[in-house]
Amino acid sequence: MKWHRLLPLLVVAMLAFAAGCGGDDDETTGGTTAAEETTEAAGGGTLVFAGASDPVVLDGALVSDGESIRVITQIFETLVALKPGTTEPEPGLATEWSANDDGTVWTFKIREGVTFHDGEPLNAEAVCFNFDRWYNFSGPLQNPSATYYWQVVFGGFATYNKDSGAPEESLYKSCEATDESTAVLTLTKPSATFIPALSQQAFSIASPKALQEFKADEGTVDEDGVFSPGGTFGTEQPIGTGAFKFVSWVRNDRLTLERNDDYWGEKAKVDTLIIRPIADNAARLQALQTGEIQGYDLVEPQDIETIKGDATLQIIDRPAFNVAYVGFNTALKPLDDPKVRQAIAYGLDRQSVVDNFYSGRAVVATQFMPPEVVGYADDVPTYEYDPEKAKQLLTEAGLTLPVPIEFWYPTDVSRPYMPDPKRNFEAFAASLNNSGFKVTAKSAPWNPDYLGQVSEGTTQLYLLGWTGDYGDADNFIGTFFQSPQKAWGTTTNPMTEIQKLLDDAEIETDEGERETLYQEANRQLMTYLPGVPYAHSQPALAFSSKVQGYVASPTTNESFATVTIEE
């Protein structure tokens, strides 16, 4: 133990450390003050954007999480695009499309002169290669956790495996490249939701050469059944046609993209786009304030004032395209009684919650879909906050007050439609307690516990919501109510008439007819009350005020190509 000999060493180390910490401000040419540094970069500069978590895999066909999709949107494109800032379909990699009379054969004109990042040409054959790839997924790739969107839009695969959880029937029949720029897609039955659904990133067109060379579909399945990509397509070689090209990905640290100088359309303005994961909302705001990042998504309502008050920062609004609701399991007593459901509707002080917790950025919802979507009905039954009426209804239902009720809320989560679920919950619980109920609070971490409990149907009352994937009523009330779900109790207590309306609407190709069907469904839903929708909120993104040209999409998937950074 020669400690006295070590001591001087320690002192030296301490001095070195202190010197490191000491002031050498003038040397900090590019340290951590990101804001300064990016402006120094040549050309269009570097944009650093914070996501809430790391992407999973950069292969649109295999993921459904928002952070993977954010990056995939930059690298890949789809046949059908959405007009920036709207949910309106417009030509993407397909310049036009048409259907035969019964809506089962669709002909797509493929954009000419487009090349993938690896120099391969985009043509009809490449498009059909992608469709055939998806349709021929087998083994672990048929797992609903991998190919959720394919299964929602197209159903099953070429080979049916009843253990996979995927449906047997498939909407997809074949894809044929009749010439260099014409792809003909044949469906097994007509579909009205098919075109807008193709704008989702799950249907991103990737370079066939890269998919094969980097073994996109190969992987191993370990004892736990986890599929891990054997190839490098989804992690190191994601090759599409988008405005940005993949450069590198350091897990949990940063994902770097650069401008695609051969892009067919308007080229991206910034040279480099870095996306880094920061899980905590407050931490993202702080990182923006210190200049470590220049933008982030999902700004909390209470921070909007802070950001607006800071001249170096700005808020960019995302069009409202969501619904927040209190869901009921109508199979559980006393919620099987329509009077009790009405009593809850009257007992929820939705106006106060919307007014006080959303910083003036939300409206009270009257039905399960936002006003922008075709099929919205102006004349649904409404329920104003009225504690006395609620108590009266409960007494009419033959119950003794207060009526005990279990009310669930999620923890560890912030969604565009409910930035702080706990806060919404507390206010709702208080207003229900004033209206003849006795609320028992129940909570669970969002994922997987909370979502699991809700989908298993063990929750009486629960907070939930939805952001649209594409602009169609089918993606709102169709998703919720068309097929029976334990969460609503509709597996044991079906809403036969409403389900029939939704079935009819899905295959109805006449737009006017569809709208009428969905409006009727909305009216019936708000009479039946499987839950109480309470807010459509307008989410926000925050940026440094040097960042210009960001166009936020209602479906949360937007390209960074239009963004510029001022000096």
Place this chain on the structure above:
Amino acid sequence: MSIAELEARELQLEPGGGGLWSDAWRRLRANPGAIVGFVLVGLFVVVALFAPLIAPEDPRTGDLSRLAGRCCPGPSAEHWFGVDQQGRDELSRIIYGARFSLLIGVVSVAVGLSIGMILGSIAGYVGGVLDSLIMRLMDVMLSIPGFLLAIGIVAMLGPGLFQIMIAVGATQIPIFARLLRGSILAQRENDFVLAARSIGVPRRTILASHILPNAISPVIVQGTLALATAIIDVAGLGYVGLGPQDPSTPEWGTMLTDTTRYLQTAPHLAIIPGIAIVISVLGFNLIGDGLREALDPKLRGRG
């Protein structure tokens, strides 16, 4: 729990002395730190016991109109500590919060202490296979960092006040078990025990009237310090989202955590519960420290 564990080891390094109760109290009274500790803890306990009489409002009922659409109005004449994100009086919540912190602290330490002491005295006095078995189990528990263990137990039992107390208590079981076993082993070989044995005093009487009373002094010190640790651990569990299930519960750790998102607009909402935690924990630490010095023979006769 890791602090508690350290303190336990620290205590174990010092041999427990016998027959020091007589002047321990006198030395405790002469220790200014301990007196401050008693004052702080006394205040804490009084506030906790008489919360309904002291608090100006009901801690669970708010009035959203006080928020006027933003979060959250700061201290004012009507609301000394401001109002929280549900329009509730923050002062009343802090006052009631003392109840929950005290309750959680006492119950979880009681869980850890009673189970730990039973296991420890069995291991220490019976010895043999039972000793090895118990102590290996304790080793396994100690091989997972305490806070992670607590998180794991809450994750398993589900969130809730009761589950939190169990989890925090469980992390303290091995500490108390080791501590008691160690001091029983030390006491067993002590002169007065050997003397008692040689004059034929029965084993049970030796354990009850000679060994336990002398082995207990480090446990008392540890118990006090464990109260401090328990309050901090509960706050930490609240921070990782594993606080009490009913969010209207005025528990300091959860109050702090829930309001860190308003740090930039209403910093008082996070800072006030933080200070309340620090004060109560400091009180128990001061008393524990004073007790240690008062009961430690080696420090006798020193300032």
Place this chain on the structure above:
Amino acid sequence: MLRFVVRRLLLLVPILIGLSILVFLWIRALPGTPATALLGERATPAAVAAVREQYGLDDPVHEQYYAYVKTLSRLDFGDSITTRRPVLEEFQQRFPATIELALAAMLFSILLGIPLGFLAAKRHGGVLDHLSLVGSLLGISIPIFFLAIVLKYVFAVKLGLLPTVGRMSVLITIEHPTNFYVLDSLLAGDLEALWDVLKHLILPAVALGSIPLAIIARITRAAVLDVQNEDYVRTARAKGLSPSIVDRRHVLRNALLPITTIIGLQTGLLLSGAVLTESVFAYPGIGTWLLEAIEARNYPVLQGGILFVAIVFVLVNLLVDISYAFLNPRIRLS
């Protein structure tokens, strides 16, 4: 001495077996499944059932344990469910981060704690002594995440002196052969990167080091007080040795025995504290890794990760015990 070491090593075996059973059972007792975790908002009961089937979650428990031990014995910890990367690979990336943070915290607490405790003891009863006592008590009374939040808010957000998140600026790129970023930037010879990494370490290290600092200062003070009154120190003084030589050769040297022990014992504290500190600073270490894994019911990460952490913890404790025995001959015989 050798017998002691061998005995302690043998004791590791039942601990590790017990640990593997405990971790395995605990994971099975967790509510929820990775199926719902994977599917999120879009989970349907049919899909959940399919995933359960695929993951072998419906097999009998003993078969699941057997499969688990079989893979462990091959040092195969499986792939993370959320990132689909090998657990071992993630561990190799996350572990150095936490070690680097823990070492920085340790360095901070030792370099400040020992001199502080020493001075407090030398000026026993003086103002400095009282101040350091109060300070160290405050240090162990502040919840670590509260301190971290306050430090971050003041020094990063308000004063803008230091960064708020992560291990290094995303605008600097260097190779990471070791994943110890300090070492990596030294190897790359990139001083700018080094400075950046150090800046990212300061706040988390100070927050994490606050409790060890308090404890080390206290123990140093107590140990120096103890040693000062020993006969050999009095003898040395009586011999007329200069006070500084007595302090260095006799007082500090002997006081270092309990101090080193206490330093070794901080491992568990640092690992516990790392969970909270890392989550405040979005620091990609073991703590945030395990927290995320618990939330996502990421079984492979939990099974592998908790075992790794526990093994490291047990080994460090073993080293501490051995070195303590080595330093203190009285223990060796027991």
